Every structure is written in C-alpha cells, then in structure tokens.
Amino acid sequence: MLKIRFWPALIVLAVVLITTRLGFWQLSRAHQREALNAHMTEYQNETPIPVTASPVALSSIEYHRVVAHGKWMPEKAVYLDNRPYKDAPGFYVVMPLQFADGSAILVNRGWLPRNDEDRSRIASYRTSDGEVDVTGTARANASQAFELGHGGSAAHLKIRQNLAIDAYAQETGLRLQPFVIQQTGGANDGLVRDWPVQTADAERNYGYMVQWWAMALAALAFGVYAARRAAVHGRRSQIVATEAPQASGEVKADATAQATAQAAQRNRGKV
Numbered sequence: 224m225l226k227i228r229f230w231p232a233l234i235v236l237a238v239v240l241i242t243t244r245l246g247f248w249q250l251s252r253a254h255q256r257e258a259l260n261a262h263m264t265e266y267q268n269e270t271p272i273p274v275t276a277s278p279v280a281l282s283s284i285e286y287h288r289v290v291a292h293g294k295w296m297p298e299k300a301v302y303l304d305n306r307p308y309k310d311a312p313g314f315y316v317v318m319p320l321q322f323a324d325g326s327a328i329l330v331n332r333g334w335l336p337r338n339d340e341d342r343s344r345i346a347s348y349r350t351s352d353g354e355v356d357v358t359g360t361a362r363a364n365a366s367q368a369f370e371l372g373h374g375g376s377a378a379h380l381k382i383r384q385n386l387a388i389d390a391y392a393q394e395t396g397l398r399l400q401p402f403v404i405q406q407t408g409g410a411n412d413g414l415v416r417d418w419p420v421q422t423a424d425a426e427r428n429y430g431y432m433v434q435w436w437a438m439a440l441a442a443l444a445f446g447v448y449a450a451r452r453a454a455v456h457g458r459r460s461q462i463v464a465t466e467a468p469q470a471s472g473e474v475k476a477d478a479t480a481q482a483t484a485q486a487a488q489r490n491r492g493k494v
Contacts, residue, residue: 235446246435253428276322284361293320326398333414348413358408
C-alpha cells in the first residue's frame with residue numbers, strides 16, 4: 224500500500240495541475256493562431272478597405288488590405304535601422320501620409336539599402352509631391368526590432384531602431400490612426416517592398432504544450448515513485464521493529480542457558 228504524506232502530495236498535485244493547465248492554455252493559443260492564419264489568408268484576397276481621417280480601431284482593421292488617399296510628408300520621415308534584406312543592411316522608410324483635414328497615417332513604404340561607408344547617409348528614393356493612393360496591409364506597428372533601452376529611438380533622431388505610434392504622435396503633434404500601412408502597391412520609387420510572408424506561428428505553441436504536459440507526467444511519476452519508496456521503507460521498518468524483540472528474547476535465553484550450564488559445571492567440580 225502506498226504511503227502518502229500530506230505536504231509532499233499537495234506539492235506534487237499542485238505542480239501537475241498547474242503544468243496541465245498551462246498545456247491546455249498553449250493548445251488554446253495554437254488554435255487561435257491557426258484561426259488567425261486562416262483569416263490572414265482570406266484577407267489577402269479581399270478588396271482593400273478605404274481608410275480616411277475617421278479613426279479606426281486596430282482590432283477591426285489589423286491584417287486587412289487597406290487603401291488611403293493623401294499627401295506624403297517627407298520632412299517627417301523616420302528610418303528604422305537594422306532591417307536587413309537578403310543579408311544586406313538597410314532601413315525601413317516610415318513616412319506619414321496626410322489626409323485633407325490635417326490628420327495622418329504612418330506608412331512603412333519599404334526597404335532602402337544602407338550606405339556602408341556612412342550609415343547616416345540616406346540613399347535617394349522618389350516621393351511624389353502630389354496626392355497619392357497608397358495600398359497595403361494594416362499592421363500594429365511599422366516593424367519591431369530588439370532594442371536595449373530606448374537610446375536608438377530618441378525623438379530627435381531621423382534614424383531609429385523602433386517607432387511607437389503614440390510617441391511619434393506626441394513628438395510631431397499629428398493626429399494619427401492607431402495602425403501603420405505596410406505598403407504593397409505603388410510606382411517604382413526605388414524602395415523594395417518584398418515583405419516576408421506574415422504567419423502566426425502555431426507550431427511553437429504546440430511545442431510548449433507538449434513540454435508542459437511532459438512536465439506534468441514527470442511530476443506525477445516522481446510522486447508515485449516517492450510514495451512507493453516511502454511505503455517500502457515503512458514496511459522494512461515494521462519488519463525490523465517486529466524482529467528486534469524476538470531476537471532480543473533469543474539472546475537472553477541463550478545467555479540464561481549458558482549461565483546455567485556454567486553453574487552446573489562448577490557444582491560438579493565441588494563434589
């Protein structure tokens with residue numbers, strides 16, 4: 224019979240329950256990502272949604288194809304550094320597109336190679352002076368790269384590591400839509416718009432799910448092993464405790480018999 228101790232059993236049970244729950248959470252996340260992938264595939268073939276000065280919630284527009292009409296603001300362009308393309312260093316050109324009422328939307332116009340001799344030197348590209356129609360995909364940000372601190376994203380820099388929409392709106396005073404257009408269409412302007420295929424990685428969640436459930440099984444196996452070992456140790460202790468008095472009685476009997484025999488020999492010697 225297994226010997227179960229309260230606190231060790233409670234700890235093992237807690238570990239099993241927590242890791243099992245985390246496994247189911249990762250399974251749920253995988254299903255959500257698979258659904259998102261299906262929607263993203265569907266969005267790629269839809270008619271672009273017109274975006275105007277009227278505010279649009281990110282949750283209702285993200286990953287959809289959109290089109291906006293306005294005028295470029297090249298004086299407020301920002302260049303996101305450390306964005307390689309086919310192993311070549313470069314920038315993403317992020318520029319506001321201004322609507323007729325003065326509000327704007329940020330557009331990631333595309334990739335531009337970096338000057339190897341002087342990284343602060345921006346290669347030339349073309350920007351229309353008139354009004355344009357910009358087609359692309361609505362994204363939560365222009366691109367997010369790893370950054371230590373925020374020194375590379377200071378407001379006074381044209382070249383930055385990252386660009387937050389809210390911070391840029393405060394910096395420029397522009398009223399911005401809460402999302403960025405990742406431009407896909409447009410004339411030949413010297414920018415590369417060969418964007419990587421965007422997918423939600425569900426396989427990673429399945430991997431985490433397996434890891435959590437493996438931990439749950441390992442914790443359960445350890446608990447059973449520890450309980451079984453404790454039971455075996457308890458049975459051995461009981462056997463030793465039972466045999467000890469018997470052995471003690473036998474030793475005393477042997478000592479008494481030996482003493483009696485010695486006394487008898489002494490008596491015979493006296494006679």
